[in-house]
Amino acid sequence: xxxxxxxxxxxxxxxxxxxxxxxxxxxxxxxxxxxxxxxxxxxxxxxxxxxxxxxxxxxxxxxxxxxxxxxxxxxxxxxxxxxxxxxxxxxxxxxxxxxxxxxxxxxxxxxxxxxxxxxxxxxxxxxxxxxxxxxxxxxxxxxxxxxxxxxxxxxxxxxxxxxxxxxxxxxxxxxxxxxxxxxxxxxxxxxxxxxxxxxxxxxxxxxxxxxxxxxxxxxxxxxxxxxxxxxxxxxxxxxxxxxxxxxxxxxxxxxxxxxxxxxxxxxxxxxxxxxxxxxxxxxxxxxx
Numbered sequence: 001x002x003x004x005x006x007x008x009x010x011x012x013x014x015x016x017x018x019x020x021x022x023x024x025x026x027x028x029x030x031x032x033x034x035x036x037x038x039x040x041x042x043x044x045x046x047x048x049x050x051x052x053x054x055x056x057x058x059x060x061x062x063x064x065x066x067x068x069x070x071x072x073x074x075x076x077x078x079x080x081x082x083x084x085x086x087x088x089x090x091x092x093x094x095x096x097x098x099x100x101x102x103x104x105x106x107x108x109x110x111x112x113x114x115x116x117x118x119x120x121x122x123x124x125x126x127x128x129x130x131x132x133x134x135x136x137x138x139x140x141x142x143x144x145x146x147x148x149x150x151x152x153x154x155x156x157x158x159x160x161x162x163x164x165x166x167x168x169x170x171x172x173x174x175x176x177x178x179x180x181x182x183x184x185x186x187x188x189x190x191x192x193x194x195x196x197x198x199x200x201x202x203x204x205x206x207x208x209x210x211x212x213x214x215x216x217x218x219x220x221x222x223x224x225x226x227x228x229x230x231x232x233x234x235x236x237x238x239x240x241x242x243x244x245x246x247x248x249x250x251x252x253x254x255x256x257x258x259x260x261x262x263x264x265x266x267x268x269x270x271x272x273x274x275x276x277x278x279x280x281x282x283x284x285x286x287x288x
Contacts, residue, residue: 029219030172031226033233033246038096038103040068043132046092047105049142054078059087060145070094071235077109077145086112088147092126093166093235097208098201099176102128106166106179106235107137109147117186122148123162125207136207158274161189162208163197167232167247169223176200178223179208180232182253192267192275195257196249198223214281262286 044051045066053060062075077088089110097104105126112119124137124146138160140151148154163181170177179199183190198220199208211220231246260266261278262285268275 028173029222031223032170032172033230035168035170035177035233036096038094038101040103041128041130041132046073047126047133047135050145052143053145077147080111080149086115088145088149090145095166095168095179095235096177097125097179098127098203102130104128105133107146108164108166109145111148113188118188119186120148120188121161121164122146122153122157123160161193162199165234165247167234169226169232180227180247191260194260196224196227196253210276212279212281214279216281258282258285
């Protein structure tokens with residue numbers, strides 16, 4: 001005897017929706033400012049070419065003093081060829097950018113424009129591997145440091161200007177580090193890239209990609225909301241007090257972004273191919 005069973009799709013719908021809800025909850029981000037420690041590669045502390053640069057006038061003498069325990073290594077470089085008595089400044093920030101457990105370096109190379117704080121920058125990423133560093137940045141000769149003065153750095157600057165003073169928020173669910181940056185007051189390109197920027201590693205492109213923090217329900221929106229409420233972890237020395245290593249949200253930076261992005265004559269609105277298009281979700285916040 002065969003028994004036929006008919007199951008109503010209406011009866012299955014609540015079970016299906018409950019399963020979807022459970023998956024959504026389990027996949028929701030668990031964000032924290034507690035950043036997991038990474039391990040340094042078995043190589044030189046900094047990328048090898050920095051040990052070979054000319055040390056004239058004490059430039060780059062700090063490179064040989066760097067240790068594997070430091071989270072930030074910084075110092076002056078050569079005097080700028082187009083500006084007397086002003087030298088480029090290099091800041092190496094140790095962070096696991098590609099989430100593989102091995103430390104990477106986020107380099108911010110600052111070029112002063114004036115003695116009053118006006119400046120320009122370019123970023124270079126050095127990804128740590130088992131035996132050394134893989135470089136991601138503008139086309140610059142190997143015998144030159146990473147700065148706007150050399151190679152094709154100036155022409156390729158828009159591809160490699162992520163931001164100054166990176167801080168990090170970690171997602172414990174996906175084991176992902178999100179990098180928070182901005183171009184701050186008196187940076188010459190601040191008007192072209194206003195506001196906080198949230199980056200995530202893209203394994204396919206092998207670089208950091210900019211996320212849209214204005215998209216409702218997106219992971220970037222969740223990270224941005226967390227940053228507003230809790231701040232992000234600055235990449236500073238562990239000897240500092242815990243509260244001193246938190247970068248807090250500055251509402252003036254967001255207000256400046258809204259002002260620039262909502263201006264129809266602003267650089268991002270008139271030249272999106274060059275400066276990046278304004279998020280369509282941000283535009284909904286603009287008042288007529």
